[in-house]
Structure formats: structure tokens, C-alpha cells
Amino acid sequence: MSRNIVIFDTTLRDGEQSPGASMNLGEKLEVAQALVDLKVDVIEAGFPIASPGDFEAVRSIAENTKGATICGLARCNDKDIDRAGEALKPAEQGRIHVFLATSAIHREFKLKMDKQEIIDRAIAGVKRAKSLCDNIEFSPEDAARTEIDFLCKVVEAAIAAGATTVNIPDTVGYATPAYMGRVIADLKNRVPNIDQAVISVHCHNDLGLAVANSLAAVENGAGQIECTINGIGERAGNCSLEEIVMALKTRSDFYHCETGIDTTRLVPTSRLVSSVTGLEVQRNKAIVGRNAFAHESGIHQDGMLKNPTTYEIMRPEDVGFQKTDLVLGKHSGRAALADRAKSLGYHLEGDKLQEVFEAFKKLADKKKEVYDSDIAALIDKRVAAHDDQWQLVRYELKLEADGIPAATVTLKRGGEQVTDTFFGGDGPLDALFRVIEKITDTQVMVRDYRVHSVSQGKDAQGESTVELEYQNRLYRGRGVSTDTVEASTLAFINALNRIALSAGEPVKTQYRDTV
């Protein structure tokens, strides 16, 4: 049976503690709504005593954001707790999160309290918070560096005083997975009232282990994970929400746990947080980085085209990316090149594929990434290099006395030059296309046709693009000229040449002499 793990998001509190990540009220409300859409269970909206702005952010999120528990942080003193209680008043479901450090280092140097004072203060703080709100979380800050016997005592006292969630922070990212797992197992085994509260973990990433430590905690019985979008937070950050959620989902066979997160919202939420905080997501960041579903090497791309499960353990659509990205570069092979060419409207195989592949490898040695426009240019250059391709010599358009268009076109190919005329059609351009079909002996359907200006002024260049259907495949053509009719004619011929290049000899078809 699957166990539900509560996802506690602290992007707006610990995440905002990343240097330079401050968000204004409007941005915080927007992020809070995105977190609701993502379906997190708890949103830690801020630390109300920290400033009037933080108080107003927590109050306003409590008032306006429905669909998640809204939490406010407080030190273990009356002023902080009362301020948090006040900010959370408008919430449908509120939670006060009281923290007090318990490790020897923090007791001695920071708080200057002995063990008994810590226990007494924790009990008093939880009781005060409980008088304002039913849902209370208590965190023994720096728990991972706290003596385990003392930690058990503090946790037992906090639960007895009314804490409904006990959060075990690895405040300085000191734990390792086996160690974190053991702390949680010890609390489960040694604290008599532990089952009266949810055990939570809050892991920092100083050793790059925040997600691994959180997973180890889950494996040993933790029921809540504290995390942030993109893993932002104090210093090296916190456990990344997207990574922990996808680890639990992808390895549900091992953890037998689930979360309520709508994982298709992960990428949009990551982008929103990155844009409001100004903290960029590194390209190779797991789950949401630009390269997370990008493949550049030929062997991987070939495997991906045969079956995506060969090189992907998750589907990009499941986290909110549109699709896998097969990036063409110096490590790519023929399979990926042919696939990309196909998506651009060319169909390469055999010798033609080999010829373009050799030119592609030379280019890829010089360029980091080969873009679609590079591939199209390579293939088009090959088209132009062949004198077995049709070229426009001249064209003439007239309207006959009865208003019927007449298009006369001269095309050449190698040593051959052909002139022909077509009368009729759906207009002058249709007449032009028909006569070209007649000369080239190729019958196509025009699926799309566009003209737009690509430069400015009276002598602006017009660019025409056409999309032709031929034998159930689409071929695109492009033409540029200051004369838009000529641009359209060139685009049509360009597409017909691509048909010839890709499919070998044009298939002879009957010319349609009626519209």
C-alpha cells in the first residue's frame, strides 16, 4: 500500500533567504497561487516578525490563497508566536511553525541556554502557539548535530505540549543519507509518543545531499518533506521539490510512497520562481533544467528514436516539458539527422543522407550546436549545387480579355530549358503554380502559403513560404525577392526541388487540366 507524503514548500520563506532572491508582495502572491496549482500541501509563506513586509505577505497569502495550509515561522518567544498567529488569522487552514536550536554548538554559542532551558522554552513556545492555532509544527533547529538522547527528549516534550508535526532540520547540511535515516529510525523507536505527530525533515544542500537525505528519512518513516522550488534557499539551498517528488514518483516501486503534486506543473512553476527571484536554473539541473530531457549523442538519439525508455526514466510531458529535445551536434548520428530533416520537411535516405551527413559533421566540428536553420541551409545548398534541379529563368502573368489568367514560365534544368503556359486557375498565382507543375510533371497540393516582408522600405524584400503535400508527405519551400510574385514562384520551385531531392525521381503523374 502507498503512503502519502506531505509536501511542505518553503520557497517563500527559506527560499527567499537565498541572497538576492527577495520577492515583493505581488510576486509572493503569484508564487503562492502557483504552489496551490502544483498541489503542495503546506506553503510556508514567511517569517511574520521579520519585517512589516513579511507580516503583510503572510497575512495576504493567508487571506487570498485557498487550497493549501498556510504556515508562518516564529522563534520560540511570545512576540514572534503572537505575530505569526495574527498574520495567519485569515487562513482557512493555518499552521504556526516554532523553532528552537538544540545542538550543543547553538546552545552554547548562540542561545546561551542549557539543555533544561531549551526543553522548558520549547514546551512554553509550543503551548503558546497551540493557544492560537491547532496545527503546530516544532523544529529543533540543527537537529542533525544534536546529541540523539537529547533530541529524543526535546521531540517527546514538544509533542506532549501539542506539536502535530515535528520537523528534523539538517540546518547546515551536515548529514549523510545513512546518518539521516538512522536519526529518523531512532526517533521512531525511542520517542514514546512519536506516533501522535508527523515526522518531517528539512534538509540543506551544503554537501549536495539534501534530496538523498530526505529520501533516506522517508525510507525510515518520515511523513513530510520540506523543500523549495529549484532547491533555492539559505547558502547551497534546500531539498529541491521537483527532484524529491519525481524521485518518489519514479521509484514508487521502491519507496511505496506518493505525493499529491501535479507533476506537469513542475516546469512552469520552476520558470516562474526563477523569473521572480532572478536565480537562473542551471542547464543540467535534474527535472527542470533545459538539458534534463536533451540528448546530443548519436547512440542515445538512435535509442531514443527507437524507444524513449532506452535513455529516459521519466517522460518530459510528466514534468511539464513539451517533448524530448534531440540536440544536433558533433556527437549526433544519421538517425537523428534524418529525423530532424524529416521534421523540417525533407526526406533523406541512402546516398543523399550520407552526403548531407558528411557536410553536417564538418559543420558540427566548427559549431557547438547545429540549429534547424543550419540543417535546412545545408540541404538547400545541396539542392542548389545540383544542376539537375529546376531554376526559374523568367515568368510572365497576363489577364486575358475575358479576365482569365495566363501564366507563362520558363524553367531550366541542366542543359534543358522549357517554356509553357497555363490558362485559368483560381487566380494569377494559381495559374503560375499550375504551369510549374506542368513543366516539372509533379502534382502537389498547396497546404500553406504565406508572404511577408523581411526588410524595410520601398524596396523591401518579400519572403514567401509554401508547404506542399506530395505522396502524403509535407515539403516546405522558401523564396525571397523584392517582387512578391517572384518570391512565391521561387518558393514553389524550391519545394518541388526538395521533393525531387528527397524522393529521387519525381513520380510521373497525370497533369490536372481542370481546376
Ligand SMILES: CC(=O)SCCNC(=O)CCNC(=O)[C@H](O)C(C)(C)COP(=O)(O)OP(=O)(O)OC[C@H]1O[C@@H](n2cnc3c(N)ncnc32)[C@H](O)[C@@H]1OP(=O)(O)O
Ligand atoms: C535556520 C533558519 O533558517 S532560521 C530562520 C532564519 N531567518 C531569518 O533570520 C530571517 C529573518 N530574520 C530577521 O529579520 C531578524 O533576524 C529578526 C527580526 C528575526 C531578529 O532580529 P534581531 O532582533 O535584530 O536579532 P538578530 O537577528 O540580530 O539575532 C537573533 C536573536 O534571536 C535569538 N534567537 C535565535 N533563534 C531563536 C529561537 N529559535 N528562539 C528564540 N530566540 C532565538 C538569538 O539568540 C538572538 O538573540 P540575542 O539578540 O538575544 O542574542
Ligand SMILES: CC(C)C(=O)C(=O)O
Ligand atoms: C527553521 C528551520 C526549519 C530551518 O530553516 C533550518 O533549520 O534550516
